Amino acid sequence: xxxxxxxxxxxxxxxxxxxxxxxxxxxxxxxxxxxxxxxxxxxxxxxxxxxxxxxxxxxxxxxxxxxxxxxxxxxxxxxxxxxxxxxxxxxxxxxxxxxxxxxxxxxxxxxxxxxxxxxxxxxxxxxxxxxxxxxxxxxxxxxxxxxxxxxxxxxxxxxxxxxxxxxxxxxxxxxxxxxxxxxxxxxxxxxxxxxxxxxxxxxxxxxxxxxxxxxxxxxxxxxxxxxxxxxxxxxxxxxxxxxxxxxxxxxxxxxxxxxxxxxxxxxxxxxxxxxxxxxxxxxxxxxxx
Ligand SMILES: CC(C)(COP(=O)(O)OP(=O)(O)OC[C@H]1O[C@@H](n2cnc3c(N)ncnc32)[C@H](O[C@H]2O[C@H](COP(=O)(O)OP(=O)(O)OP(=O)(O)O)[C@@H](O)[C@H]2O)[C@@H]1O)[C@@H](O)C(=O)NCCC(=O)NCCS
Ligand SMILES: Nc1ncnc2[nH]cnc12
Numbered sequence: 001x002x003x004x005x006x007x008x009x010x011x012x013x014x015x016x017x018x019x020x021x022x023x024x025x026x027x028x029x030x031x032x033x034x035x036x037x038x039x040x041x042x043x044x045x046x047x048x049x050x051x052x053x054x055x056x057x058x059x060x061x062x063x064x065x066x067x068x069x070x071x072x073x074x075x076x077x078x079x080x081x082x083x084x085x086x087x088x089x090x091x092x093x094x095x096x097x098x099x100x101x102x103x104x105x106x107x108x109x110x111x112x113x114x115x116x117x118x119x120x121x122x123x124x125x126x127x128x129x130x131x132x133x134x135x136x137x138x139x140x141x142x143x144x145x146x147x148x149x150x151x152x153x154x155x156x157x158x159x160x161x162x163x164x165x166x167x168x169x170x171x172x173x174x175x176x177x178x179x180x181x182x183x184x185x186x187x188x189x190x191x192x193x194x195x196x197x198x199x200x201x202x203x204x205x206x207x208x209x210x211x212x213x214x215x216x217x218x219x220x221x222x223x224x225x226x227x228x229x230x231x232x233x234x235x236x237x238x239x240x241x242x243x244x245x246x247x248x249x250x251x252x253x254x255x256x257x258x259x260x261x262x263x264x265x266x267x268x269x270x271x272x273x274x275x276x277x278x279x280x281x282x283x284x285x286x287x288x289x
Pocket of ligand 1: 085087106111
């Protein structure tokens with residue numbers, strides 16, 4: 001296999017630990033935040049479709065979550081039950097709200113990256129050695145698959161959950177109960193393909209974001225823009241991918257035009273942003289397969 005021209009992570013000198021997994025999750029949130037242009041999402045220099053948060057809010061949120069990710073990776077390593085993970089996620093969400101003055105920056109990431117940290121910790125314990133993405137997915141299913149399936153049957157009172165039920169979409173909890181198909185079957189292959197084409201890490205991540213947006217049932221888009229908002233966003237993203245993505249001539253201009261269209265409609269693909277951060281986490285802790 002040809003090594004990518006711009007590796008996403010440094011070669012590792014010693015075996016991975018749960019603390020490394022947790023630290024990689026915080027870095028992965030930064031990988032996502034630092035990208036631009038991102039349709040409707042907060043970047044280091046603009047607030048996208050948001051009026052209540054900016055890059056500082058996100059940095060404070062990430063700082064408040066750094067111990068959570070290490071803690072939940074360690075809990076996964078020790079074989080903790082779902083109730084332990086859930087309590088840890090709920091406490092992390094309270095810390096996030098305290099750090100941001102009540103703004104929801106990372107609820108979805110606390111759930112998704114938290115579960116992936118736990119699953120990576122469990123895979124490390126069960127299999128040892130270098131981690132593979134497939135082993136993380138298998139560990140998630142084996143340890144908490146049943147609990148996630150029953151959790152996804154609960155009726156949500158949160159905006160995304162309500163929109164998902166109303167429009168018959170796959171919510172964040174359903175995506176987890178299915179062991180994150182958009183992450184493993186779309187995002188990670190897209191990231192790998194972009195790396196193989198020699199894109200820089202930021203270009204590869206941006207390209208991956210559009211691949212995710214094209215297929216994810218992002219309940220934030222449905223909550224803010226209804227079913228039409230979600231489907232239009234998916235079509236714009238698919239069109240961007242079909243035309244050759246970010247690295248073609250005119251790719252950046254096209255991405256800026258989509259970003260403007262999202263802001264004009266107040267659309268924000270928060271679920272896609274979390275899924276991209278999750279792909280960055282897996283790329284940071286797993287060896288390429
Ligand atoms: C299971 C929970 C995640 C609750 O989920 P539910 O669907 O019931 O409710 P929401 O909180 O509304 O949505 C979940 C968040 O997940 C992200 N997301 C959306 N769609 C998907 C998808 N298809 N797949 C994966 N992830 C998805 C998204 O999070 C991001 O966006 C948020 C910011 O959006 P914004 O529009 O600014 O904010 P809002 O305040 O929501 O609305 P406005 O009024 O401003 O428009 C931000 O959180 C991003 O991260 C969805 O928001 C869950 O909360 C839960 O059970 N948590 C506690 C337990 C836990 O964390 N456990 C972890 C270990 S088990
Ligand atoms: N950069 C971002 N902007 C808005 N919502 C998000 N949710 C996760 N990352 C986000």
